[in-house]
Amino acid sequence: GYVKPQWVAVDFNALPPTRTKNGFDAGIGLYYSTKNYYIGISALNITNPKLEWEPNPYPVYYTLYPAYTLSGGYNFKFNHNKDFELQPSFFIENNRANTFFAISGLFLYKQRLWAGLDFKGNYSTSSSVMAGVVFVKCKYGDVRAGGAYEYGTSTPTAFGGALELTMSARIKI
Secondary structure, eight states, X not given: OOOOOOOOOSOGGGSOOSOOSOOOOOOEEEEEEOSXXXXXXXXXXXXXXXXXXXXXSSOEEXXXXXXXXXXXXXXXXXXXXXXXXXXXXXXXXXXXXXXXXXXXXXXEETTTEEEEEEEEESSSEEEEEEEEEEXXXXXTEEEEEEEEEEEEOSSSOSOXXXXXXXXXXXXXX
């Protein structure tokens, strides 16, 4: 014979809700930036919305608990070569169950090309390599594309790897 897997969800609270009875969610944050640095703080899910997930035959309730974040970064310009910049940054999030952190470092060349490394940690850890390019730049903003490859570094490895591709547009206002 052969094996017929029967997938069954054990923890209903780990699954996203499929039905809700009008929950309200809100968040608040502050962000400040200059040419050389930025810092931001936020509080998410501050209303603790309770969502209803409906597996058969009984509904299960899922509460979104508050999460608090702090992020920041700095832009170092090299005196001997103004074409190169180093941008270290950090991100910390705390929720009811866990504290998550990420530290990153990007090297920029002429504000058009970038490459960097990232390290994340919580229940498991991962590292990433990333690169990108600004392919349209004008006085009204820019358009950029990039990619990152993330791989698990904790033991046992939580996942083999993940590829992320991004494209963004920034408009000055």
